[in-house]
Amino acid sequence: MQECTPTESNPVLIIGGGIVGLALAQALKLQNVPFIVFERALCPPHDTTGGWGITIHWALPALQTCLPEALFAAIDSVQVDPALGRTRADTGRFLFLDISTAGRRLLAEGLDVDRVRYGMKFVGFAEDGEGGVEAEFADGSKVRGCMLIGADGSTSRVRRLLVGEEAGRVQPVGANFLGVTVRMTEAELAPLRAIDPLLFQGSHPDTGKYMWFSILSTPEANGSGCCSAEYYEAQINISWLGTNVVPASEKERLALIKEAARAGTGFHQTFRDAIEGISEDTMVVEVKIADWPTVRWVPCGGRVTLTGDAAHAMTMYRGEAANHGITDVAHLAEQLRLWQEGKKTRAEAVGEYEDEMIPRAYQAVLLSRQACLDAHDVRNLQPDSPLVSKRATLRTPGVRISG
Template sequence: MPIFQRLVPENILQNLDDALCNPHLEFDAEVETLPCYNGVTGKLLFRSPTPGARRVSRRRLRALLARDVDIRWGMSLKRISQLENGIKADFENGTSIDADYLLGADGISSRVREMLVGAEAAQPQGSGFLFATGINQFEEAEKTGVIVNKHPVAALMMGTSSVGGIGVVSAKKRLDNKSTWTTFWVKIWRGEAIDLRGRAALDHVKKRTAPLRDEFQLAIDWTRQDSYVSVNEMKYWVPVAWDNLDGRATLAGDAAHPMLIYRGQGFQHSITDVDNYIKALEHLHANVGAGNKVSRVDVMGAYDDEVVQRGATAVEQSLCEAEKSLDINTVKQMLMATKGHGK
């Protein structure tokens, strides 16, 4: 949070509660923790401290951060090329934009990454781990209460060849009526790559995967056929050095180091990327303004080197976390158990 708070304008931070999944919470040591339960016995395995962390709706946070930003939706990048004093981006709709720098933050299937390392080398790899998620708004407040009582933010279950998770997506409506709240469940297991939505996804989870236990299985069992459910394979890309076009183009976030969703590392590393990128640009501009000769290639090259090294470590760690999370004998060896959610 400290880095995020430094990067984001005050008027956005003042409205951050608008993006919280459960803004009614009194945040304390109990709430600021992620409990993990034994998939065999149902007993608590460990609690992973998350001091200062806040679970947010990705959609609402994106909308909040987009305020006062000039976003051109629906534009697909066609090519990037160097200019004498900058860089040019051409788009499929015929639009061209000249800029001093280009930062590719366009996700796991980044087009910018393809252009900097080559299409084949840029392809994300299948992990062999499937990820399912379901979104529920139960008409019966008692069912929502079962989820919330496990933990008011989120809880996990591990160790039986699968991982389960439950929690709150949105409690923005009436505090006294949990039938208006939205909850979620997730499930992770090893399997062949599939991509399913809706009823087909729910049927696959119910019929083709081993059941969880207690509240984690109830959340799945209670899911209506018309609920949002998806199943797909988690993918990753271990970063390698890229051509930064003489310090004019680089990558950040999932474009630079897409990883499996363990310990919230993807978002944390994305924030670090942006912080380092801004510092690199500030360093360049400060020295140019002072008449000093600073190499753009060296400064941005140092940014790239750090992102590649840190990102590669984080991606490999996420794969290791996934392996350990499926076996009850190795769950407590996970970084989530020994180190928590910090980088």
């Protein structure tokens, strides 16, 4: 099969400008591998408020290999509570990062404007007849590259084109999930932070209702610290097993959250008070709990591959999705370096990446699925449940790509 190599006129095409796509861009930049990132959002994230957080724990060494030293050193600044990062109050075991805005802004630093293109909704790809691939976008434009990497999230268009529409769809796990972001004063937050300064979770043994609480931003992080009306942001999530339809209205969704907090003997009073205090006009987000256990796709000579949630959509109950995505990036970037240097063919490089990633990710998806089920049935929780068992460890947690 004819191959091409990465050049400025034939770059690596990365579909998706989220955490994984931008981390891959940074890793390729370190290796002088030409690339372009295509993101469907119209502009870079700019809102200073939080929306979702991610935990980075066992993949921290891998993340370090993907970023310039100065950029990795700045990671603490996009923790949901930068002060904890500076004092290392978390003992260095994990980082809890703002994924919605600040994290992506940081990972985009140092990337040339023409390397990250916004407002580009990917619709399809085709072989270009010269060993490469041509990506097509909703505005009718087409871009040629030496290969295409899908980093476009859990509902990945690249994945569905690669393995087929039906086979590429995420699979519902059988759980409902509602979440809110709330603003709180320091006094309102104090009883919750006394439980844990960053996050805690639990499940009611009688009702099976699962809860998650986490800090999303502090006055320092959200910019309100310089004014009299400073505030914190927190995330409150509730989930339960079932396939019932979640109502569309905010009022009805919020009623479900408050009902869950009161059901049976109710949640602990501290958490129940926080839920009862949620304003009636708060936006309530429904998250579809679904996953996609990684399967092998028909080899295409390394022209197209997947990474991050596109390669292994999983539930959030083990907090491992971003860690696997970052590990993907470290391994893939190393293999692409070897390809560019002529030490491997593209097919060999991508094949080695997929041979490591696919079995690792497949197991991770199934463990996260079981963790979701176990989280709502704590009376039958076993010591070896994926919900509480040790998270992934790698013989080589990061692949050194800066040499």
